[in-house]
Amino acid sequence: MHLADGILPITICAAGYASTASLTWLSLRQINRLPDPQAGIPRASLLAAGFFVVSWIHIPIPPTSVHLMLNGLIGMLLGWYAFPAILIALFFQAVMFQHGGLLTLGVNATMIGAPAILAHLLFQRARQHGLIALHRQIATGSVSFLIGSLTLAISVLIFFGVQLFSIDQIDPQLQRTALITATLGYLPLILIEGVFAALVCTFLLRVQPALLGIPAPAPAALPTLPATPPAQEG
Amino acid sequence: MSLFLLDTYAHLQSPMHRWDARYKLIGLLAIMVAMAAVNDLRLLPPMLLLAAGCFALSRLPVRYLLSRLRYPGFFVMAVLLLMPLLAGSSVLVQVGPIAVRREGLLLALLIGARVVSILTVSMVLFGSQPFLTTVQALHALGLPALLTDMILFFYRYLSDMAAMLERMQRALWLRGFQGQRLQRTTLPTYAALAGSLLIRSYAQSERVYQAMRLRGYGSTARPRTGFAATPSDALALALALLCAAGLVVATVVL
Numbered sequence: 001m002h003l004a005d006g007i008l009p010i011t012i013c014a015a016g017y018a019s020t021a022s023l024t025w026l027s028l029r030q031i032n033r034l035p036d037p038q039a040g041i042p043r044a045s046l047l048a049a050g051f052f053v054v055s056w057i058h059i060p061i062p063p064t065s066v067h068l069m070l071n072g073l074i075g076m077l078l079g080w081y082a083f084p085a086i087l088i089a090l091f092f093q094a095v096m097f098q099h100g101g102l103l104t105l106g107v108n109a110t111m112i113g114a115p116a117i118l119a120h121l122l123f124q125r126a127r128q129h130g131l132i133a134l135h136r137q138i139a140t141g142s143v144s145f146l147i148g149s150l151t152l153a154i155s156v157l158i159f160f161g162v163q164l165f166s167i168d169q170i171d172p173q174l175q176r177t178a179l180i181t182a183t184l185g186y187l188p189l190i191l192i193e194g195v196f197a198a199l200v201c202t203f204l205l206r207v208q209p210a211l212l213g214i215p216a217p218a219p220a221a222l223p224t225l226p227a228t229p230p231a232q233e234g
Numbered sequence: 235m236s237l238f239l240l241d242t243y244a245h246l247q248s249p250m251h252r253w254d255a256r257y258k259l260i261g262l263l264a265i266m267v268a269m270a271a272v273n274d275l276r277l278l279p280p281m282l283l284l285a286a287g288c289f290a291l292s293r294l295p296v297r298y299l300l301s302r303l304r305y306p307g308f309f310v311m312a313v314l315l316l317m318p319l320l321a322g323s324s325v326l327v328q329v330g331p332i333a334v335r336r337e338g339l340l341l342a343l344l345i346g347a348r349v350v351s352i353l354t355v356s357m358v359l360f361g362s363q364p365f366l367t368t369v370q371a372l373h374a375l376g377l378p379a380l381l382t383d384m385i386l387f388f389y390r391y392l393s394d395m396a397a398m399l400e401r402m403q404r405a406l407w408l409r410g411f412q413g414q415r416l417q418r419t420t421l422p423t424y425a426a427l428a429g430s431l432l433i434r435s436y437a438q439s440e441r442v443y444q445a446m447r448l449r450g451y452g453s454t455a456r457p458r459t460g461f462a463a464t465p466s467d468a469l470a471l472a473l474a475l476l477c478a479a480g481l482v483v484a485t486v487v488l
Contacts, residue, residue, distance in 0.1 A: 004309060005356075006348030010271040028378060038452045041380060043439040045387030046395070050435035052388075053395040054428045057403075060416045077432070081384075088385050092392070095360050096240055098306045102263070102356055103270050192421070199425030200432075208433045 001069065001159050002093065002108050005101030012162065016106030023083050023114060030080040044081035045088075048074070052089050059192065066189055071112045072151030073197050075119025076144065077204075077211055082120055086113040107162060115154040119147045127213055132205075134214060140205050141198040148197025149190050156186045241364045243294050250292035250362040254467040255371035261474030262288065262359045268478035269351045274488045275340060277481065278347045284477055285351035292358045302357050303350070310346045317342040365389060370460055391438070399431055 008016075031037045051070050058065040075082045087109045093099040100108050123143070126132050131139045160179045204211045244251070250258070265284065272281050289299065322337025360368060366386070373382040406413065411423055446452075 004306060004349060005266070005352040006270060006345055008270075009273075010267060013267075013270060024381075028380060031380065037380070039443055041383050042387055042443040042446070043436065045384045046391050046435040046439035046442070047432060048384070049388050049392045049395045050432050052392065053399045054431060056396075056399070057424055057428070058413075059424060060414055060420065062416060084381055084384055088381065088388050091385070092388065095356070098302055098353060098356075101352070103266055103352065195421060196425055196428075199422055200429050203426055203429035204432070207429065208436065211432065211436055 001111075001155065002090070002100035003104045003111075003159070003162065005103045008104055008107060008162070010103075013103045013107060016104065016108075016110055018106070019110045020087065020106040020113070023110065023117065024087065027080050027083040027117070031084075034080075040081055044078050044085050047078060048081075048085035048089055051085075052092070059196075061188065061192065066192070068189075068193055068196055069112065069152050069155065070193070070196075071116045071155060072119045072144075072148035072193065073200060075116035075151060076123040076147060076197070076201065078116075079120050079124075079213075080117075082116040083109070083113040086116055111155050111158040111162070114158075115151040118154070119151045122147050122150075124213075132212060132214065134205065134209060137202055137205060140212075141202045144201035145194040145198035147194075149194030152186075152190045152193040156183060156190065240360050243298060243361055244364045244367075246293055246362070248291060248293035248362065249470070250288070250358055253362075253470055254461055254463040255363055255367050256374050256461055257463060257467045257471040258359060258363070259368070259371050259375065261471045261478075262355050264475055264478040265481075266352050266355050268481035268485075269348060269355070271482055271485050272348060273344065274485060275344060276488060277484055278344065280484075281351050281481065282347055284481070285354040288355050288358045292362045294358065294361050298361060299354060299357055302361075303353060306349060306353055310349050314342045314346050317345075374461055387442075391435075391442075394438075395431070395435060398434060399427075402427055402431065 031040065034040065051074050055067050055070055057067070059068060071082075071086060074086060078085055087105070090100055090105055090108050090112065091102075094102050094105060123132065126143045126147075130136070131143050133140070160183050164176065164179055201212060205214070210216055253261075265288070269281055269285070272278070318334045318339040319332060320335075320338060321341060322335030322339075324336040325333045326336050326339065327334045366389075369382055369385050369389075372385075373379065403413075406423065406427065411419075413420065413424070443451075
């Protein structure tokens with residue numbers, strides 16, 4: 001779903017960079033307001049590398065297989081570090097694998113990163129309302145499913161919207177039909193993304209809730225043994 | 235991990251390799267932007283010539299470029315094959331139901347030439363210097379330290395994460411997991427795999443941060459220095475910007 005270099009008009013690429021610069025500025029401003037912004041850098045970077053690698057997994061969807069975007073999960077777990085992490089991951093994809101592009105980096109980052117910021121805000125609100133908690137597996141799964149699906153749906157809409165309004169229109173009717181067909185083709189992937197996000201979040205809720213921003217429960221107090229009465233000397 | 239060896243030929247000696255990294259970033263990015271603005275077929279030969287000239291100056295092996303163009307090459311081939319058959323109204327050649335249309339063919343040529351030219355210049359940019367030098371140059375040009383730090387951590391630990399995933403997947407296969415078929419347990423298993431990898435990344439990041447703090451990370455701001463440009467670097471930048479401006483002006487005028 002990445003847009004390659006040489007396809008989009010340069011004006012769209014410039015607009016993409018402008019929006020990416022704004023979102024990066026916003027993210028950095030929020031990060032610098034955290035108690036220890038530097039502590040989050042290695043965590044966000046290594047988690048971003050983990051997400052990058054996880055997105056290589058082929059999920060078999062007959063008759064083919066798909067790679068997941070995971071931008072909803074990234075937003076839920078990384079918070080305000082999500083947008084810089086996505087920007088860096090896209091930069092690496094463009095430079096190392098020629099997937100996407102450098103000139104379209106702004107558009108791709110906005111397309112994938114902006115919904116991730118929304119995912120973070122929604123997840124944060126859900127956590128504040130107590131929907132994301134240790135004893136609320138179903139609520140956590142449901143919220144994660146909705147956020148994971150919605151995030152990818154927004155990315156898909158931006159992806160096809162950019163193409164619809166910017167690519168040279170020789171045959172607008174054919175182009176419109178092709179894009180609508182391709183958009184509908186993404187519906188199963190949107191559902192799978194939501195299910196995957198829900199499964200990962202419920203797994204983390206059981207194993208490492210700190211990754212979801214939930215403090216680990218205090219260890220249960222050990223039962224105290226009754227004091228043995230002193231032996232009586234007879 | 236041969237995919238990650240972007241700077242395999244960074245040790246070569248060529249005018250591109252000797253060019254100051256900051257000026258090279260600015261100059262070659264300007265050329266790439268100018269190439270993306272080209273929309274007239276008459277400018278395709280000078281654009282391709284400019285890309286070929288940059289590549290020749292880098293003295294990078296052709297097989298390096300061809301290996302990097304393989305993946306986007308599939309996309310370019312798809313565009314070249316499909317667009318002439320689907321887009322446009324002026325039929326050039328018709329064989330039964332298959333009609334090659336003039337407008338689609340010309341658009342396909344334009345897009346294909348742009349993609350190849352821009353990718354060639356980007357490969358020259360990143361292939362002619364170590365990746366860490368590129369990150370240093372970005373930092374020197376004003377990229378925030380938080381982003382450059384994240385890039386460096388990401389670059390350092392990407393191959394570790396990939397190796398970790400490979401080991402975990404092998405452990406799954408050895409325990410009988412059939413990942414190639416969609417079954418009831420497929421998604422939950424992959425979700426547990428992803429969750430476990432993320433937990434290990436998280437635990438490793440905590441250790442990395444504590445180790446770096448003990449070594450003074452974050453105590454002082456890093457200076458944006460480390461480069462020393464020469465007059466020939468500035469001249470090369472001026473030449474690159476001139477070529478880029480020429481392409482843009484020609485695009486506007488034609």
